[in-house]
Amino acid sequence: MVRSSSTIILKHKKLNNELKTKAKEIRKKILNMVMKSGGAHIGPAYSIVEILTALYFKGLRIDPNNPNWEERDRFILSKGHGCAALYVVLTEKGFFPEKELDKFCKKEGILGGHPERDKIPGVEASTGSLGHGLSIGVGMALVGKFDQKNYRVFVLLGDGECQEGSVWEAAMSAAQFRLDNLIAIVDYNKLQAIGAIDEIISLKPLKEKWSSFGWSIKEIDGHNFGEILPTLKLVPFEKGKPSLIVAHTVKGKGVSFMENKIIWHFRLPNQTELKQALEELELDK
Amino acid sequence: MRDAFVKSLLELAKEDKRIFLLTADIGTFTFDIFRQTFPNRFINFGIAEQNMMGAAAGLALSGKIPFVYTIAPFVTMRCFEQIRVDVCYHNLNVKIVGVGTGLAYGSLGPTHQTVEDIAITRALPNMTVISPADPLEAKKVTRAAVLYSGPVYIRLGRSGEPVVYESDYEYQIGRAVSLREGKEATLIATGVMVYNTLKAAEILSKEEGIEVRVINMHTLKPLDQEVIEKASKQTRGIITVEEHSLIGGLGSAVGEIVSEKKNKIFFRRIGLNDAFCSSYGNYEELKEMYGLSVSALVNAVKNILNER
Missing domain, CATH: 3.40.50.970 (Thiamin diphosphate (ThDP)-binding fold, Pyr/PP domains)
Known part of the structure; x- marks a missing residue:
């Protein structure tokens, strides 16, 4: 008994370490990719690296060789500006060749500053304007229920995005329609484009707000695989209710001078900064 | 409807x-x-x-x-x-x-x-x-x-719209329907204005001897360019009629086509001016007030053709 549970712990540790290594690689690839374009959202991409890695390598039931497989889980990146992370994760997972990353934001490429369905294998919805993804997810989850399919719909929202009223329209309807096949994740990094959320339009108390809208909530550290993986396994948290994961994250996570700095919402590093960032990412943390 | x-x-x-x-x-x-x-x-x-x-x-x-x-x-x-x-x-x-x-x-x-x-x-x-x-x-x-x-x-309209089509006909998206023949001008209408335009054309014929073509432009996009082309060649002018702002509606759409044609054609628009409706009243009263009733259309078309 004791032996088998310690075996499980060891197994989990091994998996978490593998994913940590993966996340590190993904961050480096994001940086190399965006350096080839004129502009990108590094900070918003870095805060969701672990969430996307966990989803695509452990959480989602998907088949990269058959991106339109009918029974697949759906994932919508409602905060479309974080797409740099999604693109790298999709190539790591084999949805399209890695060399496509070299053409990021280039006229000959398929990867733009916001993700586009039909162009990019694995992208379920074109996003970029905030406050749209959850409603699209509601529609997909309604069809899942109607057609008695087992797929789940995951929607990743930015925290600043929750200032959009349409998010709350969608939240109300998901609870009303008892969509327990719908899972929203809020990337709660506490910063938006030009300031701290609490100093602009605060979302507090975020958990209580969603809970009063009829959702079942779990709060986690959005960079800790030891918390993300078991939480993803628990969905739906309650039968008959949509699930929300409040993922506490750090904008620009992984590079010391980018972490929690508003300027890295949209800034590109210079050569010195790039060198330092890549060195930091190389170090095992 | x-x-x-x-x-x-x-x-x-x-x-x-x-x-x-x-x-x-x-x-x-x-x-x-x-x-x-x-x-x-x-x-x-x-x-x-x-x-x-x-x-x-x-x-x-x-x-x-x-x-x-x-x-x-x-x-x-x-x-x-x-x-x-x-x-x-x-x-x-x-x-x-x-x-x-x-x-x-x-x-x-x-x-x-x-x-x-x-x-x-x-x-x-x-x-x-x-x-x-x-x-x-x-x-x-x-x-x-x-x-x-x-x-x-x-x-759609709301309810109680009068009947334009007494019998069955072939409908196709993007293909306008010609409802009446005439050479003096072509009246192109859309939506509920098709009925009023048709009635106005009947009165113009009966009382003034003015024969106009009437087109039902049911599809605003894609617009039937062929029907506009024919109207500009076969009749002496085009007048659009719509229950919509004159900015951006049927008149604008037809105007975009007409204005780029080589052969210039007489063209006018009837519709709502750039203003919010400022009065209350029932639907018929408002149409009268804003120049979209049958009698108002008869007068408007007569005046337009007179100034030509």
Whole structure:
């Protein structure tokens, strides 16, 4: 008994370490990719690296060789500006060749500053304007229920995005329609484009707000695989209710001078900064 | 028109299981039978049009054909960005149905009237815009919208519209219908204005001996350019008639074509001026007040032709 549970712990540790290594690689690839374009959202991409890695390598039931497989889980990146992370994760997972990353934001490429369905294998919805993804997810989850399919719909929202009223329209309807096949994740990094959320339009108390809208909530550290993986396994948290994961994250996570700095919402590093960032990412943390 | 649409949709839903009806707290009795027949394919999203339109996109992305129905200003303007991004950018099979366009909501005032919807919807890539003339056409348009793959905006009247088509005819999206022959001018109308225009043409013929061609331009986008080409060659001028703002509607759409033609043709527009409706009254009274009644159209056309 004791032996088998310690075996499980060891197994989990091994998996978490593998994913940590993966996340590190993904961050480096994001940086190399965006350096080839004129502009990108590094900070918003870095805060969701672990969430996307966990989803695509452990959480989602998907088949990269058959991106339109009918029974697949759906994932919508409602905060479309974080797409740099999604693109790298999709190539790591084999949805399209890695060399496509070299053409990021280039006229000959398929990867733009916001993700586009039909162009990019694995992208379920074109996003970029905030406050749209959850409603699209509601529609997909309604069809899942109607057609008695087992797929789940995951929607990743930015925290600043929750200032959009349409998010709350969608939240109300998901609870009303008892969509327990719908899972929203809020990337709660506490910063938006030009300031701290609490100093602009605060979302507090975020958990209580969603809970009063009829959702079942779990709060986690959005960079800790030891918390993300078991939480993803628990969905739906309650039968008959949509699930929300409040993922506490750090904008620009992984590079010391980018972490929690508003300027890295949209800034590109210079050569010195790039060198330092890549060195930091190389170090095992 | 509303009842014809609902009846038609019910028939179509029996044939095609992909059809869903989405509404935002509108249609108290209108949808009773649909609701009873297909309780799971009728979804009331409450007073939340943005979410309804986004969810419609989600339904369409999952293989369904959602008809999104509510009062016209709310189904076009309240959720315009969802139409633009979620529906049109994805080029999805979502059918948007606006009821009570133009001044049809009369005394409820400008919040419920819709005189800008053609202008904004036809500016969207991938969008098809249709304004049926009467109940029979509304029925045909509903069927055509199901058979067509892609976003469609259908602008309906409210109820009690007079009959333009006494007998069956062949309907095709983008193909205008000629309703009357004449050489003095071509009157191109859309929606409920087709009936008034036709009546005005009859009076002009009977009382003034002026023979005009009347075209039902039911599809605002894509516009039937051939019918405009023919009118400019075979008749002495083109006058558009619409219950919509003169900015961006049928007159603008036809004008865009006419103004780029080599051979110049006499062209005028009849429609609503750039102002919110400032009076209350019933629908007929408002049409009279804003120059869209049959008698007002007769006078307007006479004056336009006199100044030519």
